[in-house]
Amino acid sequence: LEDPIRETGPRLAELLKDAVRGDGPLYRLVAHALKQAIDRGEIALGTVLPPERALARSLAVSRATVVAAYDRLKAEGWLESRQGSGTWVRHPDDTSAGGVDAVSTSRLFLANDGRGAPADPTADVSSDSDVIELSVAAVTGTSVIGDAVESLTRSEIDALTAHHGYVPQGLRALRQRVAEHYAAAGLATQADQVIITTGAHQALSLVARQVLHPGDSVLVESPTFPGALDVFRRFGARPIPLPVDEHGARTDIVAELVDRASPAMIYVAPHFHNPTGAVMPLERRHELGTIAAQSDTPVVEDLALADVILEPIDLPPPIAAVCPEATIHTIGSTAKLFWAGLRIGWLRTPEPWATRMLATKTVADLGSPLLSQLIAVRLLDRMSDVQQWRRAQLRPRRDQMCSLLTELLPDWTFRCPAGGLSLWVTLPRGNAEEFADVALRHGVAIVPGPALSVDEGNRRSLRLVYAHSETDIEEGIRRLATAWEAYISTTASRSSARLLV
Numbered sequence: 322l323e324d325p326i327r328e329t330g331p332r333l334a335e336l337l338k339d340a341v342r343g344d345g346p347l348y349r350l351v352a353h354a355l356k357q358a359i360d361r362g363e364i365a366l367g368t369v370l371p372p373e374r375a376l377a378r379s380l381a382v383s384r385a386t387v388v389a390a391y392d393r394l395k396a397e398g399w400l401e402s403r404q405g406s407g408t409w410v411r412h413p414d415d416t417s418a419g420g421v422d423a424v425s426t427s428r429l430f431l432a433n434d435g436r437g438a439p440a441d442p443t444a445d446v447s448s449d450s451d452v453i454e455l456s457v458a459a460v461t462g463t464s465v466i467g468d469a470v471e472s473l474t475r476s477e478i479d480a481l482t483a484h485h486g487y488v489p490q491g492l493r494a495l496r497q498r499v500a501e502h503y504a505a506a507g508l509a510t511q512a513d514q515v516i517i518t519t520g521a522h523q524a525l526s527l528v529a530r531q532v533l534h535p536g537d538s539v540l541v542e543s544p545t546f547p548g549a550l551d552v553f554r555r556f557g558a559r560p561i562p563l564p565v566d567e568h569g570a571r572t573d574i575v576a577e578l579v580d581r582a583s584p585a586m587i588y589v590a591p592h593f594h595n596p597t598g599a600v601m602p603l604e605r606r607h608e609l610g611t612i613a614a615q616s617d618t619p620v621v622e623d624l625a626l627a628d629v630i631l632e633p634i635d636l637p638p639p640i641a642a643v644c645p646e647a648t649i650h651t652i653g654s655t656a657k658l659f660w661a662g663l664r665i666g667w668l669r670t671p672e673p674w675a676t677r678m679l680a681t682k683t684v685a686d687l688g689s690p691l692l693s694q695l696i697a698v699r700l701l702d703r704m705s706d707v708q709q710w711r712r713a714q715l716r717p718r719r720d721q722m723c724s725l726l727t728e729l730l731p732d733w734t735f736r737c738p739a740g741g742l743s744l745w746v747t748l749p750r751g752n753a754e755e756f757a758d759v760a761l762r763h764g765v766a767i768v769p770g771p772a773l774s775v776d777e778g779n780r781r782s783l784r785l786v787y788a789h790s791e792t793d794i795e796e797g798i799r800r801l802a803t804a805w806e807a808y809i810s811t812t813a814s815r816s817s818a819r820l821l822v
């Protein structure tokens with residue numbers, strides 16, 4: 322902290338003055354507004370904030386309010402203080418203090434807390450709780466994986482294992498399949514542009530490691546896949562929210578956001594966006610690619626859910642095909658159509674980047690598991706059969722969830738997506754985080770909007786995953802309906818109590 326920027330009470334009060342006029346506890350409003358100002362870059366990392374008393378005076382609030390706001394941000398890792406040095410702004414993920422990762426803190430992996438005794442190989446992954454998880458956007462692998470494993474021959478395995486086994490770029494046969502898959506979707510690809518990764522998640526990390534530096538901004542759809550937010554924050558970058566509507570990212574405001582924030586990267590999921598299921602139309606792909614090319618901003622297009630297609634639909638080509646002049650890294654996965662447990666994904670990168678990305682992958686782990694890759698080759702060979710089978714499995718579940726919601730929770734709003742694994746639901750009132758707690762007490766785990774959002778936004782929305790058994794969906798939505806009744810009756814009694822006093 323040599324020569325830090327020192328924020329004054331009056332200037333900070335000017336930045337926060339609108340926020341303190343909102344609804345809710347004052348300290349939360351101040352904390353939230355501070356966080357947003359940091360996110361927008363209006364308060365730089367390392368800035369020393371005014372003492373609590375000075376900010377309280379400038380904002381005309383009590384000192385206790387500012388103390389509580391600072392405390393909350395300290396607990397979340399956004400502020401740090403030391404006797405004699407004051408309170409300064411830091412990034413929550415730029416030291417080991419952390420603890421705010423979206424994936425690990427958002428009920429996504431409720432059952433997978435590693436508590437089971439692993440004598441039985443499945444003991445640490447099966448839940449012994451009777452909580453129904455509508456929170457994890459993933460499919461089971463039975464029976465596709467068993468079929469693929471059974472189809473492997475001893476001589477194939479012997480041929481593979483005759484090699485020493487370090488193949489950082491990944492099996493050529495698999496890279497070839499991925500290249501053919503993209504070529505069929507309109508994106509001409511050479512096998513050497515493809516690196517096999519440990520899930521799409523690692524592909525995202527590899528790009529982030531190449532492109533991002535601490536303090537950089539990244540334009541990210543909000544809501545989005547929470548793992549992406551975790552990755553960007555871990556690299557010290559600041560996600561800037563890019564709003565999403567029923568057609569995906571709002572490309573009409575991308576130019577303005579790029580102008581304002583000069584992001585080091587843009588991250589979008591144009592095919593069956595997680596969590597909304599939106600498909601970005603061709604014109605928007607064009608608009609986004611053109612802005613990226615003109616501003617020289619790399620884009621990551623995440624196609625992890627692209628193959629989970631539930632309705633006949635004309636999917637536009639990947640953005641990399643629509644705008645070849647832009648730098649677009651395309652990532653994909655076997656996780657959502659086949660099984661996440663294979664941990665096989667890939668990165669398709671523009672030719673000039675391939676060597677650097679491969680070096681990064683090599684440093685990361687010397688290569689992804691080859692037996693999983695061999696299975697993935699089999700699966701990609703059977704892709705259209707599996708897609709058909711998966712559609713027959715998931716479509717009734719999606720429809721069941723949609724009709725139960727319409728019947729039991731008629732004032733909740735959502736769109737029925739043509740692909741992907743989840744519904745994005747908006748509550749008519751209330752707060753999704755509070756409701757998620759109530760739902761958990763009624764035995765259902767769901768992910769509230771803020772866990773999937775850049776700025777803790779989307780407070781009235783939540784994600785419901787329909788990739789679960791019919792029994793779980795039936796019981797899960799019934800429990801949600803009961804939880805909702807309990808929730809609104811308590812909030813109604815709280816607000817009428819407020820009216821009375």
Ligand SMILES: Cc1ncc(COP(=O)(O)O)c(C=O)c1O
Nearest residue numbers: 520521522546595625654656666
């Ligand atoms: C949009 C998106 N990208 C990437 C991933 C991670 O995929 P993988 O399991 O291949 O790492 C997910 C998983 O939920 C996702 O939804």
